[in-house]
Amino acid sequence: MSDYNFAYLDEQTKRMIRRAILKGLAIPGYQVPFASREMPMPYGWGTGGVQVSAATLTPDDTFKVIDQGADDTTNAVSIRKFFERTANVATTEETDKADVIQTRHRIPEAVLREDQILVYQVPIPEPLRFLEPRETETRKMHALEEYGLMHVKLYEDISQHGAISTSYAYPVKVEGRYVMDPSPIPKFDNPKMDMPAIQLFGAGREQRIYAVPPYTKIVSLDFEDYPFEASKADHACDLCAAKDSYLDEVILDDQGNRMFVCSDTDYCRSRRAAGHVGRLGTKNQLEASA
Template sequence: MSAAVQEAGGYNFAYLDEATKRMIRRAILKGLAIPGHQIPFGAREMPLPYGWGTGGIQVTASVLGPRDRLKVIDQGADDTTNAVSIRRFFQRVAGVKVTTRTAEATVIQTRHRIPERPLTEGQVLVFQVPMPEPLFRLEPRLAETRRLHALGDYSLAQLRLYEDIARQGETGSSYNHPVMVNGRYLMSPSPIPGYDNPKLHRSAAILLFGAGREKKIYAVPPWTEVSSLDFDDHPFRPMLAAAPCAFCGSRDSYKDEIVSDDRGGRVFVCSDTDHCRENQR
């Protein structure tokens, strides 16, 4: 990082007070003990609006220590507004070292992507989650969704999948495709592309999910079975742009489509900026 960021005085380490951190830490531990189950927590007001990653920030603040190296990505990129603001926030209130390189990071906060480079045992991935309830569009009553999770009754989600396939010949969701965790809980993977869903399966890293507005925390321990919801005769097939990356030429990474001129020209580039930079080396 080139720009020096001055540490802000007058705040506790990593902004949150210790009682709040303890509450969030207890929720994280129970989340790891019950993979995929949403744990309610008392989300605090943060110095940025809901929808900007308040849940992820609170989880990161409770996990982060002075020896960590933090990476923040927004749709795979280290240099977008959301990623830059959150990175600077933790530089100021926790004085932690930051990085844009996936390989160097110990804690990675992410909005809607999982890095292309396989994660390792020493890493923690923190997801920003807008809507933690995978049954939200199918059953609006939270009391009822809690009961359905308790019973493990996910027929609504199966039915939705069936209707999508019957109408369109394929599942309608290219992102935020629900997953079954350890064969028990249906879980929202947060709005990551379907392409990233397989990376949740038996990941070496600890996966933590924080939803600030909805006040829920959930987790997937390492090496846990995670499968995308599908049918035997219609297996889950993530979509991937057919074109290679315009910068690095990669064919197997997830791409963003970019309008390149005003005559309808388009190029595809890697969404993971660190991965693209490494490929170009």
């Protein structure tokens, strides 16, 4: 499609985003302000991730998009089509064939490689925002490494619920310095952030980019007596029988019947193709999980 510049954005915008990404990688976990552009989709639909992907993609890349782990939801399909049209890149639903993976709120189950790049869509990049609404104050708190408030929040979880009830967007400390919002991924995914791939985070509406280089130490905040726990529904996937994957709960009828399925559709598909069958699964691998 020659009517668009490669990957939609103009070159000066891409340079601005690229400079922000480089500073983000040099200061892991620090939120770099950038001049977020209007994209042909509403804020909240991944405009930050899309801008980071646009600045990162090359014509040789294969691109994958997931939304809550699924390749076939509206958000994922439309972003994939957007880059098929504007960057003419190959796309895939298979995690291990992708070079760049844009994600909304999940990390794929498959372990990512060194040559892969994971781009997160971030709604609220500031982990302290719901504790302190003023940007001037949160910026100071990051500068002074003043993160006591975050521990108070986790402590209040314990005093009210008997455990840390924060289950997604669980705050992490990056390489012992910046407290970072890992985007609203389930806390089940937090331990995976210590990975060989580059992780880039884009928040379009909030105009922030941040990054985590490969093998960076990521520690989920916790207490000695209430250690961090990567939790998931205590079931196996009803389609592929996986016990190690993050599960979505699907209501089947109004009689209280329900099923649990992998949120990572590619992981579930590849397991079923390999012959794994769950409680409600059938041998026919073509049967859709919907």
